Amino acid sequence: MPDSRTDSLVQLAQDTARRITGSHTAWMAYLQTAARLYKYPYHE
Numbered sequence: 837m838p839d840s841r842t843d844s845l846v847q848l849a850q851d852t853a854r855r856i857t858g859s860h861t862a863w864m865a866y867l868q869t870a871a872r873l874y875k876y877p878y879h880e
Contacts (some may be wrong), residue, residue, distance in 0.1 A: 856866045 856862050
């Protein structure tokens with residue numbers, strides 16, 4: 837039986853990826869944020 841929590845997390849990740857990569861502006865904003873957070877461990 838599928839885990840609905842896992843399915844919800846997968847759906848959230850897919851939706852977020854679509855929003856981030858959906859436009860040049862959103863992608864650039866994501867990259868600028870990621871560039872400022874390079875010191876933090878991945879899980880944070």
